[in-house]
Amino acid sequence: xxxxxxxxxxxxxxxxxxxxxxxxxxxxxxxxxxxxxxxxxxxxxxxxxxxxxxxxxxxxxxxxxxxxxxxxxxxxxxxxxxxxxxxxxxxxxxxxxxxxxxxxxxxxxxxxxxxxxxxxxxxxxxxxxxxxxxxxxxxxxxxxxxxxxxxxxxxxxxxxxxxxxxxxxxxxxxxxxxxxxxxxxxxxxxxxxxxxxxxxxxxxxxxxxxxxxxxxxxxxxxxxxxxxxxxxxxxxxxxxxxxxxxxxxxxxxxxxxxxxxxxxxxxxxxxxxxxxxxxxxxxxxxxxxxxxxxxxxxxxxxxxxxxxxxxxxxxxxxxxxxxxxxxxxxxxxxxxxxxxxxxxxxxxxxxxxxxxxxxxxxxxxxxxxxxxxxxxxxxxxxxxxxxxxxxxxxxxxxxxxxxxxxxxxxxxxxxxxxxxxxxxxxxxxxxxxxxxxxxxxxxxxxxxxxxxxxxxxxxxxxxxxxxxxxxxxxxxxxxxxxxxxxxxxxxxxxxxxxxxxxxxxxxxxxxxxxxxxxxxxxxxxxxxxxxxxxxxxxxxxxxxxxxxxxxxxxxxxxxxxxxxx
RNA sequence: UGUCCUGUGGUGUAAUUGGCAACACGUCUGACUCUGGAUCAGAAGAGUCCAAGUUCGAGCCUUGGCAGGACAACCA
Numbered sequence: 098x099x100x101x102x103x104x105x106x107x108x109x110x111x112x113x114x115x116x117x118x119x120x121x122x123x124x125x126x127x128x129x130x131x132x133x134x135x136x137x138x139x140x141x142x143x144x145x146x147x148x149x150x151x152x153x154x155x156x157x158x159x160x161x162x163x164x165x166x167x168x169x170x171x172x173x174x175x176x177x178x179x180x181x182x183x184x185x186x187x188x189x190x191x192x193x194x195x196x197x198x199x200x201x202x203x204x205x206x207x208x209x210x211x212x213x214x215x216x217x218x219x220x221x222x223x224x225x226x227x228x229x230x231x232x233x234x235x236x237x238x239x240x241x242x243x244x245x246x247x248x249x250x251x252x253x254x255x256x257x258x259x260x261x262x263x264x265x266x267x268x269x270x271x272x273x274x275x276x277x278x279x280x281x282x283x284x285x286x287x288x289x290x291x292x293x294x295x296x297x298x299x300x301x302x303x304x305x306x307x308x309x310x311x312x313x314x315x316x317x318x319x320x321x322x323x324x325x326x327x328x329x330x331x332x333x334x335x336x337x338x339x340x341x342x343x344x345x346x347x348x349x350x351x352x353x354x355x356x357x358x359x360x361x362x363x364x365x366x367x368x369x370x371x372x373x374x375x376x377x378x379x380x381x382x383x384x385x386x387x388x389x390x391x392x393x394x395x396x397x398x399x400x401x402x403x404x405x406x407x408x409x410x411x412x413x414x415x416x417x418x419x420x421x422x423x424x425x426x427x428x429x430x431x432x433x434x435x436x437x438x439x440x441x442x443x444x445x446x447x448x449x450x451x452x453x454x455x456x457x458x459x460x461x462x463x464x465x466x467x468x469x470x471x472x473x474x475x476x477x478x479x480x481x482x483x484x485x486x487x488x489x490x491x492x493x494x495x496x497x498x499x500x501x502x503x504x505x506x507x508x509x510x511x512x513x514x515x516x517x518x519x520x521x522x523x524x525x526x527x528x529x530x531x532x533x534x535x536x537x538x539x540x541x542x543x544x545x546x547x548x549x550x551x552x553x554x555x556x557x558x559x560x561x562x563x564x565x566x567x568x569x570x571x572x573x574x575x576x577x578x579x580x581x582x583x584x585x586x587x588x589x590x591x592x593x594x595x596x597x598x599x600x601x602x603x604x605x606x607x608x609x610x611x612x613x614x615x616x617x618x619x620x621x622x623x624x625x626x627x628x629x630x631x632x633x634x635x636x637x638x639x640x641x642x643x644x645x646x647x648x649x650x651x652x653x654x655x656x657x658x659x660x661x662x
Numbered sequence: 663u664g665u666c667c668u669g670u671g672g673u674g675u676a677a678u679u680g681g682c683a684a685c686a687c688g689u690c691u692g693a694c695u696c697u698g699g700a701u702c703a704g705a706a707g708a709g710u711c712c713a714a715g716u717u718c719g720a721g722c723c724u725u726g727g728c729a730g731g732a733c734a735a736c737c738a
Contacts, residue, residue, distance in 0.1 A: 138738050241734095272736065284665085314736075315738050375738095426674090441699080476700070508698090561695095652700090
């Protein structure tokens with residue numbers, strides 16, 4: 098942002114991680130270097146919670162003139178795929194961050210990790226266990242009861258090396274043998290009770306193919322990768338807090354100089370009226386409750402992008418919510434505020450009618466077409482003006498008219514005068530109904546002297562309505578989105594499935610909407626403000642001759658609040 | 663009957679490291695306006711989980727409680 102920019106910067110408050118870093122820099126730890134990493138597993142699409150982590154990791158490095166690596170945590174071939182690698186890279190880039198050539202994969206380190214495991218075996222700190230998963234699990238004890246040692250715990254080093262090599266060579270089946278660290282089966286921390294280091298998986302890996310059939314566990318890979326990459330701050334979410342002693346144990350076995358990476362945990366993002374776990378999002382996709390990972394109702398980055406959210410709005414949002422160790426739920430209203438704030442500054446204004454009601458201006462010539470001047474963006478004078486065609490027959494929004502208006506309604510009703518934005522004052526003279534009493538059209542008269550929207554006699558009107566010419570327009574489809582769930586915390590109910598709270602009206606498709614011709618050549622993802630309604634962008638589903646708009650967010654609407662009282 | 667983490671307005675974060683609770687969103691007024699938008703001005707809303715203690719003074723320190731969360735995958 099340039100120095101002379103009048104725009105408000107979101108105030109960056111110092112979070113607890115930055116405080117830790119400041120202290121470390123004072124102590125001269127790691128030479129004052131800051132190097133972070135964003136480490137997704139390529140087994141699904143990124144969501145707004147990941148965006149928080151991305152902004153934290155890349156943002157922290159930027160703040161301290163450090164670097165951030167992109168590292169794929171691909172230690173489990175049975176869950177991962179290159180499709181996800183590509184979508185993750187696209188999303189991180191779209192958010193505005195770059196990792197230059199520092200794109201790493203845990204699988205890059207399979208060789209070094211194997212050597213490290215061998216070293217632990219030689220030092221008597223790891224052993225091969227023949228027992229099956231259930232037996233090992235039973236021996237592990239419970240959080241309140243210590244575990245018992247495996248009968249294979251004290252094999253000789255030679256035997257362990259031999260067995261581990263044979264595991265690697267594919268001589269055993271999945272589940273037959275694992276490599277475990279020899280730490281402490283009585284530790285109060287479950288993760289220190291001889292954790293599994295390697296397991297046998299015979300599914301081909303998306304990068305290394307069938308070169309390997311033994312794969313390191315997360316705990317045995319993550320910290321070591323951090324170490325080898327020179328990461329100084331390994332920022333992860335709260336559930337890894339209890340893994341930290343193990344993270345440090347491995348680093349102790351590996352460490353040679355003074356440098357050491359530090360794991361710091363923060364609270365993951367929870368948003369009201371949505372779910373955030375990959376498992377639940379996957380369920381919504383698989384069971385067709387939504388139309389894919391990039392459904393505009395999804396909290397995925399691809400969904401938000403398609404919905405019309407901008408990278409800036411998501412970055413501002415991430416900054417605003419802060420970083421702490423307190424588990425909470427952020428109000429989606431804050432996310433919505435972030436996108437409105439951004440689009441208000443940037444979006445091209447346009448008039449569009451979603452629920453059209455025809456208005457005939459009886460004293461306006463039939464063949465006449467006038468080009469009215471309209472402002473493209475009142476927040477940005479440089480955006481200039483455009484022409485909007487005005488004709489005898491136009492459409493207005495159906496709920497901008499009421500035959501019997503309540504007290505505070507000051508839009509159109511029989512006998513009242515309103516302004517058509519950028520056009521004329523009109524007065525309603527007749528309400529035309531069908532045989533069932535439904536209003537099918539309105540007859541109005543216009544005041545020719547009010548051209549442009551002001552009357553020379555200084556007469557005031559209380560309302561300004563948006564409108565679209567009935568002949569000079571583009572007919573479009575508009576998709577209205579609402580929250581996916583009606584409950585603030587759909588996943589927070591013990592005995593009720595989160596899907597019970599799904600909002601049946603989260604998607605409404607309107608096919609008979611009219612927008613001024615200006616949008617005719619808009620491209621996918623272009624954003625507009627439909628005046629008085631909200632922000633809408635072009636959905637990628639759009640094909641030539643058939644524009645499809647997504648509603649990104651509604652404008653704040655004082656009338657709808659009054660109406661409900 | 664364990665270990666670790668966390669408790670500040672409705673929500674999310676702050677509080678110069680002990681000096682009398684601030685900011686944002688939301689809510690409610692009012693002004694202005696050719697968007698009932700934006701903008702501007704203002705208001706309400708917490709006495710910081712509880713209790714005791716140290717201190718002239720505690721959201722920050724001490725002790726003891728209470729509440730919530732994480733941990734028992736050959737997932738990450």
